[in-house]
Amino acid sequence: MSTTAATPAKPRLKTSAMIASFADPGQKTAPAPFGHALVKAAQENEKIVGLTADLGKYTDMHIFAQAYPERFFQMGMAEQLLFGAAAGMAQTGLVPFASTYSVFAARRAYDFLCLDAAEPNLNVNIVGGLPGLTTGYGPSHQATEDMAIFRGMPNLTIVDPCDSVDIEQAVPQLAASEGPTYLRLLRGNVPTVLDEYGYTFELGKAKVLRGGADVVFVSSGLMTMRALQAAKDLAAHNVDVAVVHTPTIKPFDAETVLAEVNTDRLVVTLENHTVIGGLFETVAAEVVKAGLGKRIVPVALPDEFLHAGALPTLHERYGLSVDRIIATVLGELEV
Amino acid sequence: MTLTTSIHSPETTESRRERVEAAAYRIRHYGLNMGEVQGQGYVGQALGAADMFAAVYADQLRHRPEDPEWEGRDRFLLSTGHYAIGHYAALAEAGIVPVEELDTYGSDDSRLPMSGMSTYTPGMEISGGSLGHGLTIAVGTALGLRYQGSEARVFNFLSDGELDEGSTWEAAMGASHHQLGNLTAMVDINALQADGKTDSVLRTEPVADKWAACGWFVQRVDGNDMGALLAAFDAAAAQAGPEGKPSVILCDTKVGRGVPLLENREKAHFMRIEEHEWQLCREQLTAGYEGETK
Numbered sequence: 087m088s089t090t091a092a093t094p095a096k097p098r099l100k101t102s103a104m105i106a107s108f109a110d111p112g113q114k115t116a117p118a119p120f121g122h123a124l125v126k127a128a129q130e131n132e133k134i135v136g137l138t139a140d141l142g143k144y145t146d147m148h149i150f151a152q153a154y155p156e157r158f159f160q161m162g163m164a165e166q167l168l169f170g171a172a173a174g175m176a177q178t179g180l181v182p183f184a185s186t187y188s189v190f191a192a193r194r195a196y197d198f199l200c201l202d203a204a205e206p207n208l209n210v211n212i213v214g215g216l217p218g219l220t221t222g223y224g225p226s227h228q229a230t231e232d233m234a235i236f237r238g239m240p241n242l243t244i245v246d247p248c249d250s251v252d253i254e255q256a257v258p259q260l261a262a263s264e265g266p267t268y269l270r271l272l273r274g275n276v277p278t279v280l281d282e283y284g285y286t287f288e289l290g291k292a293k294v295l296r297g298g299a300d301v302v303f304v305s306s307g308l309m310t311m312r313a314l315q316a317a318k319d320l321a322a323h324n325v326d327v328a329v330v331h332t333p334t335i336k337p338f339d340a341e342t343v344l345a346e347v348n349t350d351r352l353v354v355t356l357e358n359h360t361v362i363g364g365l366f367e368t369v370a371a372e373v374v375k376a377g378l379g380k381r382i383v384p385v386a387l388p389d390e391f392l393h394a395g396a397l398p399t400l401h402e403r404y405g406l407s408v409d410r411i412i413a414t415v416l417g418e419l420e421v
Numbered sequence: 422m423t424l425t426t427s428i429h430s431p432e433t434t435e436s437r438r439e440r441v442e443a444a445a446y447r448i449r450h451y452g453l454n455m456g457e458v459q460g461q462g463y464v465g466q467a468l469g470a471a472d473m474f475a476a477v478y479a480d481q482l483r484h485r486p487e488d489p490e491w492e493g494r495d496r497f498l499l500s501t502g503h504y505a506i507g508h509y510a511a512l513a514e515a516g517i518v519p520v521e522e523l524d525t526y527g528s529d530d531s532r533l534p535m536s537g538m539s540t541y542t543p544g545m546e547i548s549g550g551s552l553g554h555g556l557t558i559a560v561g562t563a564l565g566l567r568y569q570g571s572e573a574r575v576f577n578f579l580s581d582g583e584l585d586e587g588s589t590w591e592a593a594m595g596a597s598h599h600q601l602g603n604l605t606a607m608v609d610i611n612a613l614q615a616d617g618k619t620d621s622v623l624r625t626e627p628v629a630d631k632w633a634a635c636g637w638f639v640q641r642v643d644g645n646d647m648g649a650l651l652a653a654f655d656a657a658a659a660q661a662g663p664e665g666k667p668s669v670i671l672c673d674t675k676v677g678r679g680v681p682l683l684e685n686r687e688k689a690h691f692m693r694i695e696e697h698e699w700q701l702c703r704e705q706l707t708a709g710y711e712g713e714t715k
Contacts, residue, residue, distance in 0.1 A: 135565075135568070156568075157568075159564060159599070161595055162591075162594065162595065162598065164588075164591035164592075164594070164595060166553070166557055166587070166588035166591055167557045167560060167588065167591040167592050167595045169557070170554055170556075170557020170558045170560065170561060170588065170592065171557055171558070171560045171561030171564065171592075171595065172561060173558050173561060174557070174558040174559060174560060174561020174562035174563070174564070174565060175561040175562070175564060175565035175568075176561075176565075177546065177547075177558070177561075177562055177565070178561075178562055178565030178566050178569060178571075179565070179569070180565050180568070180569070182561075197551055197554075198554060198557065198588070201548055201550070201551050201554060202547070202548070202554055202557070202558055205538070205540065205548050206539050206540055206547075206548060207540075
């Protein structure tokens with residue numbers, strides 16, 4: 087039987103693979119910014135150690151493990167042990183960074199982070215991969231409610247970085263800050279965006295990245311990248327958009343955000359998270375506390391278990407894509 | 422016989438046992454006093470585990486009472502937060518907490534809350550209470566101390582009910598995998614948990630086989646037999662080191678031990694004692710102790 091006839095290649099489909107990039111084609115990126123930033127921080131602080139729960143390769147912790155094998159501790163697929171052990175290490179004076187996926191950090195091992203690290207206010211730094219909708223793998227791995235879960239934990243600092251610049255600058259500040267922290271990790275080839283805005287990350291601070299007369303975007307995480315692109319594109323519609331980036335979700339920089347919100351402009355919050363309990367509700371609570379009586383339009387994931395699928399498909403479906411953001415804004419302005 | 426493993430000046434096996442039994446007697450006495458102030462509490466557990474606390478604080482632990490945070494100290498991690506009543510008694514016996522402060526147990530603004538918390542009490546290394554945490558923290562403490570070149574040992578007190586928690590077994594595997602020879606777990610097997618007898622709530626036996634299967638050096642003793650307890654601690658210490666098998670001492674104990682009135686009462690996680698019974702309990706405790714030591 088002849089086997090010389092080549093099987094025609096199947097058309098390449100968009101998939102729901104666990105590991106996917108949300109970088110736009112041709113976008114400037116940096117490889118494994120968290121892993122390299124941790125190595126750099128560890129060069130200056132010998133107390134820094136790294137732990138993971140069988141997800142070193144998928145949280146960029148492997149970069150640290152290769153650089154400092156004696157300072158890296160593999161805990162196995164055991165997230166409760168991961169957080170308890172990180173707390174035990176912090177009690178001996180070390181500064182642990184412990185990585186897993188955000189779903190396991192928030193849903194599975196909450197009690198251990200809460201009581202072992204947060205109650206004694208230990209310097210335990212949790213690094214959560216696949217926050218929000220950054221995988222098309224389905225609800226088992228999509229941590230769409232991680233901030234909602236974690237915001238109620240006293241003492242915990244929550245950071246939702248936009249890009250490689252945020253991550254590189256946040257890591258040493260997380261190590262230096264007292265108390266536990268949670269970093270919503272962006273891994274692999276991470277877009278580099280904020281270098282064009284004269285920006286520096288300051289723990290606990292929001293930053294106005296650009297001004298605009300018609301609309302104010304208040305955004306965190308990768309949605310700041312989308313917000314900046316949407317702001318550029320909206321200029322073609324004669325809509326002038328300001329962007330305020332709030333990488334620290336808790337403690338929240340209400341002063342900076344309220345100063346921007348308290349105008350006649352349309353206010354839109356943008357987050358890679360369910361509309362329940364994340365950035366939108368954080369901003370809304372501050373607006374109500376200040377008595378501003380201001381309407382806010384949320385761009386956020388719906389209060390649903392999300393579909394499996396390719397990330398671009400899902401970001402479009404659930405309203406996180408630049409095109410959907412533009413449509414939302416134009417609809418609100420009835421342009 | 423002269424002991425080489427004791428941290429105290431050379432003493433005979435007999436005098437050592439008597440010294441630690443005297444500490445256990447005082448711990449039980451303090452436990453009863455604390456229970457009376459509250460009118461309730463985990464007195465049964467304090468009495469049952471008093472010998473374990475005494476063996477640790479009067480014999481095993483290298484620490485400095487005047488400096489509870491001394492860097493070189495051995496760590497004692499109380500996973501079962503509700504055993505704090507016994508732990509506070511041991512801290513008083515060890516000179517870390519003033520004896521008179523025990524009267525504040527469980528009261529508003531006390532440093533001695535009902536459930537042990539590191540943020541409240543000197544010498545309390547962790548905040549227990551949510552069961553199944555202690556051994557996970559102990560793994561990190563042992564790893565952290567070893568990584569920093571410390572020779573300090575880590576002791577974790579847990580209970581048989583706590584063996585229901587899966588995290589305990591995550592930690593048991595982790596300790597073995599990382600060869601934490603500087604870690605000793607002690608399990609109070611009083612066969613009782615919140616909803617009833619352990620074997621009716623969730624069967625944990627064969628307990629020794631489970632620990633052995635996880636790669637631990639396992640000993641099982643009568644946890645109210647001081648001679649047996651000290652021998653087990655010696656055997657654990659003899660094979661302790663920066664690397665090696667972690668060690669577990671499974672201690673079968675009797676709730677209410679040392680006070681016949683309570684030993685024979687229907688066993689309950691939270692033991693009720695009438696107001697007029699506290700003095701009777703103390704008298705029975707003292708009579709029993711003096712009878713044994715005569």
